[in-house]
Amino acid sequence: MKLHTALPIAIVGAGMAIHASPGYSANIQVLHNFCETGSCTRSFANAPLLMDQAGNLYGTSWSDGAKGKGTVYELIHDSVSGQWTYRVLHDFCSRAHCHDGSTPDAALVIDTDGNLYGTTIRGGRTDHGVFFRVSAAGKYNVLYSFCPANDTCPDGANPSGPLTYVGASSGMPYDGRSALYGTGEDTNSFDKIFELRRSNNWHAHAIYSDCCAGGVVMDAVGNLYGIGGPYGSEAVVRLSRSRQKWVQTGAYSFSEEGYQPEQPLVVDQKGNVYGTLQHGGQYNDGLIYKLEPVVDTFVFKDLHDFGNGSGQGVFPFAGLTADGKGNLFGTTYGGGVGHGTVFELSGKIFQTLYSFCATDGCANGSVPVAGVILDGQGNVYGTTTLGGANAFGTAFEITP
Numbered sequence: 001m002k003l004h005t006a007l008p009i010a011i012v013g014a015g016m017a018i019h020a021s022p023g024y025s026a027n028i029q030v031l032h033n034f035c036e037t038g039s040c041t042r043s044f045a046n047a048p049l050l051m052d053q054a055g056n057l058y059g060t061s062w063s064d065g066a067k068g069k070g071t072v073y074e075l076i077h078d079s080v081s082g083q084w085t086y087r088v089l090h091d092f093c094s095r096a097h098c099h100d101g102s103t104p105d106a107a108l109v110i111d112t113d114g115n116l117y118g119t120t121i122r123g124g125r126t127d128h129g130v131f132f133r134v135s136a137a138g139k140y141n142v143l144y145s146f147c148p149a150n151d152t153c154p155d156g157a158n159p160s161g162p163l164t165y166v167g168a169s170s171g172m173p174y175d176g177r178s179a180l181y182g183t184g185e186d187t188n189s190f191d192k193i194f195e196l197r198r199s200n201n202w203h204a205h206a207i208y209s210d211c212c213a214g215g216v217v218m219d220a221v222g223n224l225y226g227i228g229g230p231y232g233s234e235a236v237v238r239l240s241r242s243r244q245k246w247v248q249t250g251a252y253s254f255s256e257e258g259y260q261p262e263q264p265l266v267v268d269q270k271g272n273v274y275g276t277l278q279h280g281g282q283y284n285d286g287l288i289y290k291l292e293p294v295v296d297t298f299v300f301k302d303l304h305d306f307g308n309g310s311g312q313g314v315f316p317f318a319g320l321t322a323d324g325k326g327n328l329f330g331t332t333y334g335g336g337v338g339h340g341t342v343f344e345l346s347g348k349i350f351q352t353l354y355s356f357c358a359t360d361g362c363a364n365g366s367v368p369v370a371g372v373i374l375d376g377q378g379n380v381y382g383t384t385t386l387g388g389a390n391a392f393g394t395a396f397e398i399t400p
Helices: none
Strands: 019-021 027-033 055-061 069-079 084-091 102-104 116-122 130-134 142-144 181-185 192-199 202-209 216-218 225-229 235-244 245-253 258-269 273-280 287-294 297-305 328-330 342-344 349-355 380-383 393-398
Touching: 027 084, 084 130, 142 202, 181 216, 192 225, 216 258, 225 258, 235 273
Parallel strands: 019 349, 245 297
Antiparallel strands: 027 393, 055 069, 069 084, 102 116, 116 130, 130 142, 181 192, 192 202, 216 225, 225 235, 235 245, 258 273, 273 287, 287 297, 328 342, 342 349, 380 393
């Protein structure tokens, strides 16, 4: 695999960020302007992109398409010309009452054969979301429709976060057979972590309750990490399997440090957790943190505070991704010279790789709310929700 989605990979130690550079030295290329037909209400590409072995990109957008219920799309790269071609692999709500699902809002998973897997928040048999597969040729199948009995949804429902699996932390593609893990809720809006497993057909069942809206990540030894708790007092939680049950084996609750931690988390081989707080830090404009595990809790370290008018950006609305050297990458949806930034934290050095413009007609896009991914050459790929030729966002590549 050339690259994987914004999932945790092994990273080496990071220290306190004491130096910062405005940056802006990178080049940006718009790969696609969303809403080419001009009929969109909003494209909302909220999820990180995915890249396959050939360098093609895949993503979800949750309110565009012919019915306004979202799409799975591909950006095909021509290595000779360097051009990118946009193709819709699936347009949701193609079946009556959206039985094929609607409103995809999470990153995709790719298997060894190039098939894509994902979830939708709504649609399906009882309008509680679906688990789907799209082949490389664009053949779409609903593999599981959540809450099939339309009851209290003990299997979880309305999945809103990315799926993970054993091997995801090392960037290995999914094998197409083993269990997948994700997050949803029941009819009382209590968060649930579910497991998707296949026998003859796919089935889902909840493995843990009251935790981890927005997705979980799995480390190299099979522990799950997510964010739980009420707004304003959220916690990072570690779960481990014990005698066929999942139990909490570590947690850290944010209090004075800030609030609204974002996904995805990054977990290294030592069990250190890296993430962002949308609010907090010296200027209350967000921060990047590290949690070092100590028995059943973690020690908090502030790696970088956003804000202070330095052009670094403010309010990280997404989590982080990491390269093979342990450098951390992410986005802010505000600040910079206007409407958001793409940044890198390398050890103690913080750099703004690109700052989106302050006008409403930003040609390269503006207001990124999803995280970014990287290829083997260090190029950075992401999406914005506004700006571009049609004012409904862009897919972009940043070359350092």
